[in-house]
Amino acid sequence: GNSVTQMEGPVTLSEEAFLTINCTYTATGYPSLFWYVQYPGEGLQLLLKATKADDKGSNKGFEATYRKETTSFHLEKGSVQVSDSAVYFCALNPAYGQNFVFGPGTRLSVLP
């Protein structure tokens, strides 16, 4: 079946530190991959996406590369800010018209 695994949180970093949140997936076929972010009390917001192998999604300083050989889509940011504190969800869309599968989320706390 289709599934998403994320590194357990919480992840606590100091401002300007480098961030990596690991995400690996299991899927049949060729899924699209997404990262969503959820700020406290809010819904999920699309952060970035990649639709095929070797694609790199990027937004607001965050990046993730679709690695088919390792079935991974790790989220990275070179210098985090306090405002990046949120829960980050990795997700996959198995195929066009099918529903998303979400990971359990990773909570990030950035300290000033």
Place this chain on the structure above:
Amino acid sequence: EAEVAQSPRYKITEKSQAVAFWCDPISGHATLYWYRQILGQGPELLVQFQDESVVDDSQLPKDRFSAERLKGVDSTLKIQPAELGDSAMYLCASSFAGTGNGYTFGSGTRLTVV
């Protein structure tokens, strides 16, 4: 920027009572989803609509949950009777065609059953 509207933002209800949530998707989005997100977990799909038709409700607890989208635009999710275990965030999302561009989520309704 277009948004998915949900109301209410917060709801506290006693167990065994009925509760309803409303969602208005982005104009032109034919596909609408209701998700439940238990604290500390990722969202789980409850029901998917394509226009006014239910496409997938396999995870909807139909003994107490119901969902409708009568005119293929806004949607209502109802729980009757509510149970303590229903306490969660209920998220609505919509998409234009398929999901290649991802969903757009609303801000959610935080339900607390006491």
